[in-house]
Amino acid sequence: MAWDFETEPEFQSKLDWMDEFVREEVEPLDLAFGGSAAPYDRRNPLYKKITNPLKDEVRKRELWACHLGPDLGGKGFGQVKLALMNEILGRSAWAPNIFGCQAPDSGNAEILAAYGTEAQKQKFLQPLLDGELVSCYSMTEPHAGSDPKEFRCRAWKDGDEWVIQGEKYFSSHADIADFLITMVVTDPEVPVYQGTSMFLIEKGTPGVEIKRLSGLAGEPLGTGHHAYIHYNDVRLPDENLLGGPGQAFAIAQKRLGGGRIHHAMRTIAQCRKALDMLCERALSRVTQGEVLAKKQMVQEYIADSFIQLEQFRLLVLYTAWHIDQGHRDKARTFISAVKVQAAEVLHDIVRRALHVHGALGCSNEMPLVKLWAGVPLMGVMDGPTEVHKVTVAKQVLKEHQPSDGLWPSEFLPDKLATARAKYAEHLEHDVGNL
Numbered sequence: 001m002a003w004d005f006e007t008e009p010e011f012q013s014k015l016d017w018m019d020e021f022v023r024e025e026v027e028p029l030d031l032a033f034g035g036s037a038a039p040y041d042r043r044n045p046l047y048k049k050i051t052n053p054l055k056d057e058v059r060k061r062e063l064w065a066c067h068l069g070p071d072l073g074g075k076g077f078g079q080v081k082l083a084l085m086n087e088i089l090g091r092s093a094w095a096p097n098i099f100g101c102q103a104p105d106s107g108n109a110e111i112l113a114a115y116g117t118e119a120q121k122q123k124f125l126q127p128l129l130d131g132e133l134v135s136c137y138s139m140t141e142p143h144a145g146s147d148p149k150e151f152r153c154r155a156w157k158d159g160d161e162w163v164i165q166g167e168k169y170f171s172s173h174a175d176i177a178d179f180l181i182t183m184v185v186t187d188p189e190v191p192v193y194q195g196t197s198m199f200l201i202e203k204g205t206p207g208v209e210i211k212r213l214s215g216l217a218g219e220p221l222g223t224g225h226h227a228y229i230h231y232n233d234v235r236l237p238d239e240n241l242l243g244g245p246g247q248a249f250a251i252a253q254k255r256l257g258g259g260r261i262h263h264a265m266r267t268i269a270q271c272r273k274a275l276d277m278l279c280e281r282a283l284s285r286v287t288q289g290e291v292l293a294k295k296q297m298v299q300e301y302i303a304d305s306f307i308q309l310e311q312f313r314l315l316v317l318y319t320a321w322h323i324d325q326g327h328r329d330k331a332r333t334f335i336s337a338v339k340v341q342a343a344e345v346l347h348d349i350v351r352r353a354l355h356v357h358g359a360l361g362c363s364n365e366m367p368l369v370k371l372w373a374g375v376p377l378m379g380v381m382d383g384p385t386e387v388h389k390v391t392v393a394k395q396v397l398k399e400h401q402p403s404d405g406l407w408p409s410e411f412l413p414d415k416l417a418t419a420r421a422k423y424a425e426h427l428e429h430d431v432g433n434l
Contacts, residue, residue, distance in 0.1 A: 007084060017061060018088045022095050025054055029094040041176050042134050054098045055131060065100035065109075065129060072113055073129050074100075079320035083265045087313075090266025091273060097131065104137040104172065107259055108181055111198070111251060115242040120200060124179055136177035138201075138229060139252070142169040148192050148249070153231060155184040155197065162186075162199065162241065164207075164234040174227035175210055178203050182231070183248045190246070198248040200240045207234035217373040260382045261323070264316050264338040267378060270371055271312070271349045275305050277368065278353035285356075292356060301352040312338070312345045333395035336388035343378035343385055350375065 058064050068074030089095040096102040112125045127133045144150040153166025180201045187195035209232050215224025243251050282293040292298045319334035354361040354368040361368045379385045403409050
């Protein structure tokens with residue numbers, strides 16, 4: 001029986017190097033460039049100058065794009081190793097770019113590798129893998145939310161071309177992307193999961209109209225890189241259809257599943273950062289004649305945060321293990337579970353850390369408010385919390401059967417009667433000597 005909570009020494013040494021490298025070389029970029037789009041915008045002339053030496057160092061350590069197989073220049077690490085890596089990378093907005101695993105580029109690369117033509121791979125895939133291009137994944141619609149049955153963006157065949165008409169919302173990085181991958185309904189007569197297809201759209205294609213750009217909380221109106229797009233009679237050749245007609249959700253589910261657990265992995269890093277700040281504050285701040293760490297309410301904050309974080313981390317690693325083992329149904333349930341818990345644990349730990357820091361925690365001199373702003377984001381992206389809870393409940397219910405009658409199988413009066421009948425002859429005697 002194999003049951004281990006240790007990391008192989010060779011891989012642990014890589015994690016130790018990553019920890020120091022991210023702290024000393026990568027996290028300072030977040031401070032220097034603030035909330036700019038520099039980590040994502042390859043058009044920025046400073047980008048290569050800043051990142052190329054760092055990327056070269058990552059490649060020397062054989063840690064570049066480790067989620068990809070060797071045929072695509074990665075190491076093909078399983079999800080457990082990726083989880084341990086992402087616990088470190090999640091501390092910095094720049095780190096995924098420096099290590100070649102930035103979403104949505106990482107998932108889009110997998111789609112292109114599996115379904116792109118040779119010409120598309122040559123033009124887009126290799127530069128994307130090298131970190132030279134930016135891509136966009138255009139799926140969400142303004143009126144659909146989490147319900148794909150409400151998708152209205154359509155595509156139909158006109159001769160040798162496909163024509164796309166409709167709108168997409170929160171298409172991140174569409175304004176700076178070299179290409180977009182979009183999902184549209186191509187057959188409205190069948191269920192949406194069988195009638196939706198995926199297309200590659202090159203930058204500059206006529207008809208791709210960005211109506212406006214949205215930002216996240218704290219960004220001024222009119223700024224940001226989350227596009228509201230009108231696909232206005234966009235014409236594409238047949239080879240821009242990825243996979244085949246009706247295959248979009250089958251392709252997307254594989255892509256989104258990996259993205260969801262990687263978000264959870266990186267949330268561990270953010271939670272740990274908040275817990276570290278909570279502990280440092282508790283040991284430093286003196287009030288009413290003693291440090292906060294001696295206050296039982298603060299001790300409760302610290303204990304609850306530690307317990308939640310460790311439970312969450314173990315659940316994420318267990319989910320990663322299920323994926324590595326090929327337990328498809330189990331993995332689906334656990335991916336939804338960690339997606340739900342990511343927002344909840346981040347909310348609880350950051351709230352406690354922010355509260356103990358008082359006014360300082362609410363200021364722009366600490367990262368806590370920015371971490372706090374990530375809570376609602378974690379709760380809605382890649383499917384809202386409620387949808388994932390339904391997924392978990394349905395999967396758990398599959399493992400159970402309804403009882404034969406009105407009462408559940410653990411109804412104690414029934415079990416008591418059965419137990420007494422089984423040991424009737426013994427119950428006739430005094431059981432006090434047992």
